[in-house]
Amino acid sequence: MSTIYGYARVSTTDQDLTIQREALKAAGCTTIRAEKVSGTSIKGRTELRLLLDFIHQGDTLVVTRIDRLARSIADLQSIIIELRQKGAALRCTEQPVDTSTSAGKAFLDMLGVFAEFETNLRRERQLEGIAAAKERGVYKGRKASIDAERVRELHAEGVGASEIARQLGIGRASVYRVLESATD
Incomplete structure (x- = not known):
């Protein structure tokens, strides 16, 4: 028996999942998993991973839009390959x-290209905005x-890097970076 998952x-915790959940229910999904996390990578997306682990031969994964699933071609292709391997x-x-x-496969590839393009444009605009703000x-x-x-005070008192890191709640590498920058 096949299942429709x-x-x-959504990307941020203040966004609402209600519209997507309703559309998925209307599409016949018997199990719906949802999460509030960035779509720029599949890393850290535990609900998606859970679905991909449990999906079997003949099952279908349903999303409202392809950008809900992936925002890069590499991630999208990885997900599609995994689904295809599982049937x-x-x-x-x-x-x-x-x-x-x-036709659905071809359209999927085109949508993936546009999702990645949109992400790259957003990143470029953000960097341009930061550069302009820095100029001003x-x-x-x-x-x-x-x-x-x-860090420098504790080091001058003879406290070691590990102890400085522990006292200040930072990493040892950070202690060394501060100390190295003081000698430059």
């Missing part, structure tokens, strides 16, 4: 994707999380 994803299909509710057909003197970057002065 649904997968819903499972992929279907989208809002896009004509059905990997059980040749507005962007200062992240505040230092390490008290470099305290």
